[in-house]
Structure formats: structure tokens, C-alpha cells
Amino acid sequence: MVAKITKISAQKRPGRYNIFLDGKYAFPVSEDVLMQFALQKDLEVDDKLKQALLAADANSQANQLALNYLSYQLRTIKEMRTYLREHEVSSDVADEIIERLELQNYLDDAEYAKAYVRTSMILHLKGRNVIRNELRQKGIAPDEIEDALVLYDSETVLENGTKLAQQVWKRQHKFAQRVRQQKVRQALQQKGFTGDEITMIWQELDLGVDEDDESEALANAAEKAIRRYQPLTDPKQVQKFKQALARKGFAFDAINRWLEDHQE
Structure with missing residues (x-):
């Protein structure tokens, strides 16, 4: 069946047009x-040309969708493929778009990995292990990940780990210093620093137990706990008071001495 284009009108959406065949609306392009x-x-x-127009328009819309997705930030090939699939773009069209974007250097997993490593180590103080796992989840190939991680040198590892450890140490000031040290180690592990790296970082830190600081931390914690566990003349309340401080890492001997010094 052959029809004739009788009208082409612009839509309100920029770059979109309505095609009219034999006086009737037919399709947009x-x-x-x-x-x-x-x-x-x-x-x-004719029918053959109409199908070609519809296919070309679907491809054009999918391509624009991909470019819009890239306009916000860099993407991996896996992220782009997932995004197009979620927007009901066929796998054949998605493959064609991704191939074109790779040729145009809009999609480049190797460069993405390098940019991701730089951002993660500078802005987020992440360790290599966390960065490696996150890049794997984004579909980056193992060799491209390791090539990018070369940017994360030992000097930066030490600098970032030390900075993170100091931040956690200050933030956990309500706890006994033994617990604070544990929390620092846990934070470093969770951020992706290896055991050897943590050992190296620890040697640069001065997080030893200071008796005056420990006593002050215990006093502050005890004063807050007193309000909650009154009256301390009740043995059960005393026991709860001790357990609350012990959970913060203070030794029972130190807690008992504090109670003896503050019997009033």
C-alpha cells in the first residue's frame, strides 16, 4: 500500500515532527x-519505507536517551546496557548504540575506571579493596580495574588511611580508648584498606591510651549514665549502670573505682 505525505508539522517537543499520510496523522519522527x-x-x-522510518525513529530516540543518560556523568557499558533495557530498548538497537558510543569515546570503561579511582581516593577516602569491588559491580573488566588502581599509590594510601583513622578517632570520643582503637580498625577495613595497609597506617598514628583522656571519657560517660540509672542505691540499677559503661569499653575496675570516688 502506498500513501502520500500530505503534511509535516512540528511537535511542541523540540526536534520531533508529526507525519500525515493522505490527510491523516500516521506517526512521529x-x-x-x-x-x-x-x-x-x-x-x-510504501509499507517498506514506513517500517524503515519507524525503525530509524526508534533508533534515534534510543540514541538520544543514551546521550541524555551520559550528560549527567560518565557511565560504564554495563550501566548503559541496563539503562536502555529498563527503557525497553531492544538488545539489537542497544548493541548498535553502545558500539557507536564506544567509537565516539563517549563510553570507555578503562577511562571510567581511572576517573572512578581518582574520585574515590581523593573525595571519599576509600581503600583499594572497596574501589575494586565497586568497579566489578559496574561491569569493569578485571585487567582494566587493576590498571586503574595503579593510580592509587602507597603514599596516597597512607595519607588517606591516616586521615580516615583520625576522623573516626575524634568521632568516637565517648568510648574508652580501647574501643576507639577497635572502631578505627573496623572503619579502615570497611573502607577497603588491607591488613598490611592498616599496619602501615597504624605505625603513623598516635592512638595510644592516655590515662587522663581515659579518665575524662569515663567521667563524661558516667555522668550521663547516672541520669538514666537512678537510684544508684538500687543494686539492679548499679548493675545496669556498670554494664552500660562496660559496653563503651571501660574496664569494670575503672568503673568500680569511679563509683567509690563518687559515692555521694
Whole structure:
């Protein structure tokens, strides 16, 4: 069946046009498709051309979708494929778009990995293990991950680990220093620093137990706990008071001495 284009009108959406065949609305196309097929009034459209126009328009829309997705930030090939699939783009069209974006250097997993390593180590103080796992989840190939991690040198590892440890140490000031040290180690492990790296970082830190600081921390914790576990003349309340302080890492001997010094 052959029909003739009788009208081409612009939509409110920029770059989109409505095609009318034999006086009736037929389908929309993008500006790219309009130019690619040189569509104009009185052009005859058979079924074969119509299907080609619809396919080209679907490809054009999917390509624009991909470019919009890239406009916010860098993406991996896996992320792009997932995004297109979620927006019901066929796998064949998605493959074609991804191949084109790779040729245009809009998609480059190796460069993405390097940028991700730089951002993670500078802004987020992440260790190599966490970065490695996150890049794996984003679909980056193992060799590209390891090439990117070369950027994360030992000097930066030491600097970031020390900075993170000091932040955690200050933040956990309500706890006994033994517990604070444990929390620092846990934070370093969770951020992806290896055992050897933590040992190296620890040698640069001065997180030893200071008796005056420990006594002050215990006093502050005890004063807050007193309000909750009154009256301390009740043995059960005393026991709860001791357990609360012990959970913060203070030794029972130190807690008992504090109680003896504050019997009033």
C-alpha cells in the first residue's frame, strides 16, 4: 500500500515532527530521521519505507536517551546496557548504540575506571579493596580495574588511611580508648584498606591510651549514665549502670573505682 505525505508539522517537543499520510496523522519522527530520509510533502511512502522510518525513529530516540543518560556523568557499558533495557530498548538497537558510543569515546570503561579511582581516593577516602569491588559491580573488566588502581599509590594510601583513622578517632570520643582503637580498625577495613595497609597506617598514628583522656571519657560517660540509672542505691540499677559503661569499653575496675570516688 502506498500513501502520500500530505503534511509535516512540528511537535511542541523540540526536534520531533508529526507525519500525515493522505490527510491523516500516521506517526512521529525525529529531526534526524526527517533529514536522513529527506521527508517532504508529496513524497510517496510504501509499507517498506514506513517500517524503515519507524525503525530509524526508534533508533534515534534510543540514541538520544543514551546521550541524555551520559550528560549527567560518565557511565560504564554495563550501566548503559541496563539503562536502555529498563527503557525497553531492544538488545539489537542497544548493541548498535553502545558500539557507536564506544567509537565516539563517549563510553570507555578503562577511562571510567581511572576517573572512578581518582574520585574515590581523593573525595571519599576509600581503600583499594572497596574501589575494586565497586568497579566489578559496574561491569569493569578485571585487567582494566587493576590498571586503574595503579593510580592509587602507597603514599596516597597512607595519607588517606591516616586521615580516615583520625576522623573516626575524634568521632568516637565517648568510648574508652580501647574501643576507639577497635572502631578505627573496623572503619579502615570497611573502607577497603588491607591488613598490611592498616599496619602501615597504624605505625603513623598516635592512638595510644592516655590515662587522663581515659579518665575524662569515663567521667563524661558516667555522668550521663547516672541520669538514666537512678537510684544508684538500687543494686539492679548499679548493675545496669556498670554494664552500660562496660559496653563503651571501660574496664569494670575503672568503673568500680569511679563509683567509690563518687559515692555521694
